[in-house]
Amino acid sequence: MNSQYAVAVHVLSLISxxxxxxxxxxxxxxxxxxxxxxxxxTGLLRRAGLLSTQRGVAGAALTRPAAQITLLxxxxxxxxxxxxxxxHEHPHPRCPVGANIQATLEQRxxxxxxxxxxxxxxxxxxxVLSDLAARAGCFFLTSM
Numbered sequence: 001m002n003s004q005y006a007v008a009v010h011v012l013s014l015i016s017x018x019x020x021x022x023x024x025x026x027x028x029x030x031x032x033x034x035x036x037x038x039x040x041x042t043g044l045l046r047r048a049g050l051l052s053t054q055r056g057v058a059g060a061a062l063t064r065p066a067a068q069i070t071l072l073x074x075x076x077x078x079x080x081x082x083x084x085x086x087x088h089e090h091p092h093p094r095c096p097v098g099a100n101i102q103a104t105l106e107q108r109x110x111x112x113x114x115x116x117x118x119x120x121x122x123x124x125x126x127x128v129l130s131d132l133a134a135r136a137g138c139f140f141l142t143s144m
Contacts, residue, residue, distance in 0.1 A: 004041055004044075004078045004079075005074065005075055005078050005079065007031055007033065007037065007038075007041050008041050008044065008045055008074050008077060008078045009071065009074055009125075009128060010027075010030065010031050011027055011031070011038060011041055011042060011045065012045065012050065012051070012062065012066075012069065012074065012125055013125065013128055013129060013132060014026075014027050014030055015027075015051065015060050015061065015062060016062055016066050016125060016129060017129060017132075019059065019061060020059075022058070022059040022060050022061075023058040023059060024038040024039050024042070024058075041078065042060055044077050044078050045074070045077050045078075046060075047077075048073070048076065048077030049063055050062065050063055050064075050069060050073060050074065050077055051063060062125075065126070066124060066125035066126040066128075066129055067124050067125070067126035068124070069124060069125040069126075070120060070121050070122075070123060070124050070125075071120040071121075071123045071124070071125070071128070072117055072120035072121040074125070075117075075120050084113060084116065085105075085109035085112060085113060087101075087102055087105055087106065087109070
């Protein structure tokens, strides 16, 4: 998994907490990346129905309260239905390990993916915002 997922959670947290500072340049400064990366991620979030934006107008808004957006929603927005675990494609079919490794790993990887998705489904953006506020020692304006 690349860092797009963490960037997406960061973006949503900023937009929820500081909607007046939601330009791609301001978000990029907080994330520590280029505004183009932020625009790409916000595009994914918009297409997934988590953000609304207006062409030519700076800023964005959550499409529903932070308590109704799970980390699984965000994960799927940036990763689609892809698994975080990938198998290599061409093991040698006459090798005892190569011939059987795919089936062995598919089961375990599937179980690990399901466990991760269950945990992400239990955690909302509101939970993230609450933790951020506690760690920062301040009150965030949120869309909860």
